[in-house]
Structure formats: structure tokens, C-alpha cells
């Protein structure tokens with residue numbers, strides 16, 4: 058994040074002695090991006106953050122990726138996937154991915170292990186359910202419609218706590234995930250034209266301290282997976298300050314930008330990562346020119362693959378395709394996509410769309426994960442023509 062936050066006990070001057078009640082020193086740790094040249098925070102630990110007593114390999118969930126060949130648009134039905142009792146980290150099933158971003162889905166009732174993603178930032182969208190996300194910076198209470206942004210290497214765990222299973226759509230970057238630069242002043246404040254601002258973001262407000270010895274932390278890293286065993290509980294931070302920390306933004310706090318005629322997808326952008334963007338479509342008044350066509354024109358995104366996750370409402374442009382809540386559409390570069398037959402005519406005169414969807418556009422092609430292959434309906438590609446290949 059770009060704005061400063063201070064939580065718990067810190068010394069008045071950085072890099073100076075900060076003493077515990079027993080006279081010993083807290084261990085100061087700088088967590089920073091891009092070497093020492095971007096956002097960072099200073100954390101004050103009771104123990105030594107470098108200490109480990111054991112390490113062993115962690116076999117990650119199936120990360121296999123299969124190219125989208127033959128190249129076709131696809132409809133993936135995530136709600137049709139079968140799930141056993143799982144947690145929101147090890148229970149993730151890979152749907153789509155490339156070198157820049159992986160999208161996975163989990164249905165969870167169990168508490169995750171302590172976890173740290175050293176590959177990149179995570180943006181975990183909560184489709185349904187609620188949870189507490191405990192982090193080394195403090196706890197976050199999350200629920201339906203929340204984007205949970207967790208910076209690279211943040212030690213945390215997920216504790217589903219609602220009456221229904223927690224459904225999470227995890228967007229794992231190989232880079233950092235942040236608000237689009239064009240929403241921010243040169244010093245990092247949200248500008249007036251941004252569809253959200255600082256007041257809409259929630260972050261830890263008090264330290265989270267826990268006791269424990271020989272605690273396991275599951276680390277996903279560029280070489281694979283490893284379990285580190287640390288001698289003291291990783292939640293030992295009595296205070297921290299800086300501009301790098303986990304935070305939450307709810308999709309219902311996104312103020313849609315509307316116009317007389319159809320607005321292009323960039324007005325729906327919420328976050329950006331390297332070689333991908335995240336946009337969302339929220340319930341909104343639609344185009345009010347007397348001759349407006351509210352659904353999108355056909356478009357060929359020549360530089361990107363487009364992944365839409367349909368969360369709520371009734372998605373006007375996809376009517377007749379079988380797409381519903383819990384569906385993904387994958388519209389790859391190289392294929393022009395747009396409204397299903399009849400959707401243009403059906404939208405004329407409509408003044409409000411009740412739809413909630415999360416979109417990821419990637420600038421490199423997406424391959425299919427194991428869950429993507431299983432969830433493919435096999436028919437979507439032919440939905441505009443009304444007929445498929447002859448037998």
C-alpha cells in the first residue's frame with residue numbers, strides 16, 4: 058500500500074533500541090519491496106525472525122498447466138467441482154495460470170496452516186462465507202465480496218468461521234498487486250476520479266500476539282514448496298509501521314463509473330499486477346443515451362486473455378450461454394467475443410444491470426489448470442453460432 062500506518066508499540070526513532078519490559082531488545086525487521094527502493098514496513102519482534110529449526114519439502118497442490126489448444130473460449134463451472142474438507146491454502150485447485158498469475162478456487166471449512174507466499178502478492182476474493190485472516194501484522198475480518206490483498210512473504214493463516222463454507226477465488230501474482238497508478242497522485246494518495254479511496258480500505262489495527270514453539274510455516278516459493286519450522290510463534294510482532302501491509306477492499310465499495318454510451322472495461326479496474334489487471338463489474342445504472350446499447354460491443358482484445366468470474370446477479374451479455382453464478386468465462390486473445398445472440402436486442406432500454414463479476418485480463422496467454430480442465434463445459438465455444446462441430 059502507499060499510505061502510512063502505525064500499529065502497536067514502536068520506538069520514536071527508526072533503527073534505535075526498542076526494549077521489552079524485561080529490558081531485552083525487540084528484533085527490528087524491515088520488510089521491503091524492490092530491494093530497499095519501494096514500500097516497506099518495520100516490524101518489532103519478540104523473537105528472532107530468521108530463526109528456523111527444521112525445513113522439509115512441501116508438495117504443492119497440482120500446479121500442472123495445459124495450453125488452451127485448440128484455442129477456444131471456455132466456460133468453466135467452478136460450482137460443479139467436487140470438494141473434500143479443505144482449507145483456503147492447501148485446498149486451492151488451480152483453474153488457470155501463466156508465468157505472471159495463477160487463479161485457483163477453494164471451498165473450505167478448515168483452518169489453513171501458517172502460510173507465506175514468496176512468489177508474489179495474493180489477491181483473494183471471497184465469493185461466499187466469512188473468515189478471520191490472522192497475519193503477522195494483525196488480524197483481518199473478511200466476508201462476502203472482500204478482496205484480501207496479502208503482500209509477498211506475509212505470514213498468515215485463514216480461519217473460516219461462518220455457517221457456510223468459505224469460497225475463495227485466489228489470484229496469485231508473480232509480482233505485486235496494487236491500485237492502478239492512474240488512480241493515485243504522484244505521492245500515492247487516491248485521486249478524485251478513482252472509484253475508491255483510502256476510507257474504503259481495511260487493515261490490521263492492533264498487534265496479534267500468540268504463544269507457541271516449533272510452529273510450521275508453509276512457504277510457497279519460486280522453486281516449489283517448503284515447510285519451515287520456527288522455534289517461537291511467528292505472531293510475535295508487538296508493533297509495526299510503514300506502507301506495506303495486508304488490507305481488504307469490498308467490491309460493494311467500488312463506485313461504478315457510468316456514461317451515456319458504453320464505458321470500456323478500464324473504468325472497472327480495481328487492481329493491477331505485472332502483466333495483468335483486475336477489474337470488477339458491479340450493480341450499476343447503465344448507458345443513458347436514448348439510443349444506447351448497454352451490453353458490450355464485440356471486442357478482440359488483441360493483447361490479452363480475459364477471465365470473467367460471475368459472482369452475483371444476472372449477467373446480461375452472457376444470457377443464453379449457460380453461464381451463471383460460479384461460472385468463469387475464458388475469452389482468449391485470437392478470438393473475438395461479445396454478447397450472445399439476442400443479448401444486444403434484449404438490453405435495449407434497460408437502465409440498470411444487477412451483476413457482480415471479477416475480471417482478470419492477462420497479457421500473456423493463460424493455460425488451464427487441473428480444475429480448469431475438469432470444470433470445462435465443452436460447449437461454450439459454439440454458443441454464438443448455435444452449433445458445434447459435426448460428429
Ligand SMILES: [Fe+2]
Nearest residue numbers: 356363388394
Ligand atoms: Fe470482454
